[in-house]
Amino acid sequence: MNKYTMMEAGEGMKKRLYLLMLFIASIAILLGCTGDAAEKKEEKQVIKMATSADFKPFEFFDEEGNIVGFDIDLAKLIAEELGYELEIEDMNFDGLIGALQANRVDMVLAGMSATEERAQNVDFSVEYHRSGEMFLTTKDEAIGSLEDLQGKIVGVQLGTIQEEGADTLSEEYGFEVKKIDSANVLIQELITGRIDVAYLDKEVATGFMEEHDLTGFDDPTTASPGMAIAFPKGSELKEKVDQVLQQFIEDGTLDELKEKWELTE
Ligand code: ARG
Helix, strand or coil: HHHHHHHHHHHHHHHHHHHHHHHHHHHHHHHHHHHHHHHCCCCCCCCEEEEEEEECCCEEEEECCEEEEEHHHHHHHHHHHHHHHHHHHEECHHHHHHHHHCCCCEEECCCCCCCCHHCCCEEEEEEEEEECCCEEEECCCCCCHHHHCCEEEEEEEEECHHHHHHHHHHHHHHCCCEEEHHHHHHHHHHHHCCEEEEEHHHHHHHHHHHHHHCCCEEEEEEEEEEHHHHHCCCCHHHHHHHHHHHHHHHHHHHHHHHHHHCCCC
């Protein structure tokens, strides 16, 4: 090897080293980019859910102030299955449909009956539960039938199907209807004698009945539609949620939840 070729070899090596470094640098940049993208994907999307947490066992505040219940468990399982994070907001039942219409929330689970009237303003999932209606009274009231409601004050929760039902029945049976924001307040009003009767969802009424030693009778007139998850009209989430819900119905997950929260119907 003469001097000349030695030098050439040296130059060639430098060039190769340079190319290698360039190669490593570009790989590093590429990796950096994909790393970023992966991180962005991992940031979970959020489902904003609203409820009215005055409706045990569907949704209520536990002693620590957490919102818990059948609907909450169901929503959590659905969000988990879809890979979303779940955020829960409590509001008056009466405000839920409006919150959906204004797109302030993505979905509502609140023991909400999927009525045709509501379906004009929101979209509903498949139904996940069915319950009837009940009239609740204190044990010192001798009320056991619709006829006994004559001249009484019957309380209902504002915005519920029971409000509408009571308005209709009141004409035929001659009672006064008092409308109250929260189901918890409704029961307080009953216990303290400011109303004679509370008219509400049977499943929830049964719980209040045991808790406060009340009595009552089933509403013989109604056949209310089942409960479903509500979404803003045209929501893309609805289809995804429906798929998961259908899966939960088929694989027994829903039944397990009903057992856990002792839903009877
Ligand atoms: N099922 C009834 C309705 O849809 C009552 C629901 C009340 N729900 C509640 N979380 N307070 O009108």
